[in-house]
Amino acid sequence: MIIDFVGALATGLGLMGLMMLINRVTGRRMGRWVFPATVALGMIGYTAWSEYTWGARTLEGQPQLRVAVEAGEPTLLRPWTYIIPQTTRMIAIDLARTQVHPDQPDLVMTQVVLLGRWQPVRAASVVYDCTGHRRADIAEGVTLNADGTLEGADWIALEAGDAVLGTACAAGEEIRNGRSNGS
Numbered sequence: 183m184i185i186d187f188v189g190a191l192a193t194g195l196g197l198m199g200l201m202m203l204i205n206r207v208t209g210r211r212m213g214r215w216v217f218p219a220t221v222a223l224g225m226i227g228y229t230a231w232s233e234y235t236w237g238a239r240t241l242e243g244q245p246q247l248r249v250a251v252e253a254g255e256p257t258l259l260r261p262w263t264y265i266i267p268q269t270t271r272m273i274a275i276d277l278a279r280t281q282v283h284p285d286q287p288d289l290v291m292t293q294v295v296l297l298g299r300w301q302p303v304r305a306a307s308v309v310y311d312c313t314g315h316r317r318a319d320i321a322e323g324v325t326l327n328a329d330g331t332l333e334g335a336d337w338i339a340l341e342a343g344d345a346v347l348g349t350a351c352a353a354g355e356e357i358r359n360g361r362s363n364g365s
Contacts (some may be wrong), residue, residue: 183300186232193228194221230262236299237269247274247295247313250349272297273346276305283330288313290354293322294346312351315340 201220205212217278241247254270271295273296279291289309296304307320309332318324326331340347 187231189232190225190228194224197221197224209364233260233268234266235301237297238269238273240272241274241295246278247351248275248277248349249274250346270299275346275349275353277353279307280350280355280357282357286330287354287358289330289332290357291326292350292353294350304358308350309335310350310354311337312354313349315342315344317347 193232196219199219201212202215205216236245237249237252240332241249249272251273252269252271254263254268273294276293280290282290289311291307292310293305294308296306301362309318309320311317312341316337316339318332318337320326327333344362
């Protein structure tokens with residue numbers, strides 16, 4: 183958060199310096215109100231840019247993540263979010279931690295990553311049953327057998343069109359195709 187404040191302040195002051203230079207070159211024709219207005223507009227512009235590009239910048243730094251769901255809620259403090267929605271939360275699948283057992287091709291074990299603006303990153307290991315449209319969280323008491331089956335898992339039924347299920351199953355399909363192609 184402090185980095186965003188410093189970035190906004192630097193942008194505002196940098197634009198004010200540019201306006202001061204332009205004012206000097208043009209013979210000091212600008213009113214004094216231009217300088218604080220430039221700082222304010224620069225800071226607001228930087229803040230809006232930072233908020234709206236947060237998701238893309240976060241994913242750019244973590245190429246192993248594939249986004250399944252993006253969400254955000256409009257707020258009164260940012261009335262423009264009612265017109266142009268802003269992403270504040272994402273659910274992603276970590277492709278680097280996605281596995282498919284050869285004996286259980288319909289079960290995909292992966293890590294679900296929960297990303298939120300101004301929140302710590304949270305992750306959970308989950309197994310998705312692509313044909314049964316269900317999931318099981320890997321928690322204490324759940325064991326993964328050598329044949330790829332789970333013991334002690336509490337399966338949760340999901341809608342067939344669940345976005346996270348679909349993303350996990352697509353990642354599992356890519357892994358199965360990659361292995362069958364020798365990749």
